[in-house]
Amino acid sequence: MTPDRTWDPIRFQRGTRAFAALVTFINGAIVLGVGLVVAPAADLPHPLAAWVIGVAIAVGIGHLVAVVALVQARPWAAQLVAYLAAVGIGAAVFAFLLVTRAGIDVLGAGGATTAAFLVFMTGWWLVGTRFALKAFAPARREPLDATPVAATTNPAPAVPSIDGTRGTYVIRPIQNVTFA
Numbered sequence: 777m778t779p780d781r782t783w784d785p786i787r788f789q790r791g792t793r794a795f796a797a798l799v800t801f802i803n804g805a806i807v808l809g810v811g812l813v814v815a816p817a818a819d820l821p822h823p824l825a826a827w828v829i830g831v832a833i834a835v836g837i838g839h840l841v842a843v844v845a846l847v848q849a850r851p852w853a854a855q856l857v858a859y860l861a862a863v864g865i866g867a868a869v870f871a872f873l874l875v876t877r878a879g880i881d882v883l884g885a886g887g888a889t890t891a892a893f894l895v896f897m898t899g900w901w902l903v904g905t906r907f908a909l910k911a912f913a914p915a916r917r918e919p920l921d922a923t924p925v926a927a928t929t930n931p932a933p934a935v936p937s938i939d940g941t942r943g944t945y946v947i948r949p950i951q952n953v954t955f956a
Contacts, residue, residue, distance in 0.1 A: 792911040797846040799904035800857055804839025806897065807832055807864070810883065818884035835863060846908060857908035861901035868894040868901075 811832025820828060838860050845853035872894045874880045875887050882890050 792907050793846050793849065796854075796857065796904055796907035796911055797843045799900060799907065800839055800846065800860075801843045803860075803864070803897070803900055803904055804836050804843065807839060808836030811836055814883050818882075835860060842908075846911070851912055854908040854912040858905050861905040864901045865898050868898050 811829050815825065815828045815832055818825070818828075838856070842853055842856045842860060845856060871882045872891055874882050875890045875894070879887065881887065885893070
């Protein structure tokens with residue numbers, strides 16, 4: 777049995793959720809690639825290499841979980857994308873400082889290449905987070921006039937006039953609309 781979703785604000789954000797899922801999938805694939813291919817070949821010291829590989833794989837899998845949750849319109853998906861982006865941006869800023877200030881080759885690439893990659897990933901995390909949070913944002917509602925219609929001495933016309941004033945009627949969605 778399908779639920780009655782005649783007025784579901786999340787349903788109208790399919791494109792936004794799909795784009796957020798696509799960007800999150802790209803980010804997850806890149807992070808998994810770093811954890812599975814790049815980090816083991818980077819000649820990092822043993823405890824650091826184990827931590828980088830383990831955390832990168834875990835965060836990459838977290839991105840894939842967020843993709844599935846975004847596609848299924850789970851409300852917690854936006855928060856998961858935001859948390860993963862915060863972790864990724866924090867790690868990218870730390871690695872960026874290691875590359876630019878300390879001169880350490882993080883992940884085995886040259887300094888400018890790694891710095892540009894980290895800035896690119898930061899931008900993609902911000903884009904993914906923006907669209908994931910927008911897809912689950914509450915619907916905006918215009919405030920209703922506090923003045924009762926009967927209390928007005930000269931009611932406004934029922935249709936908007938040329939100067940843009942609103943009419944005296946308010947259209948609200950009906951809870952259980954059936955089109956039979």
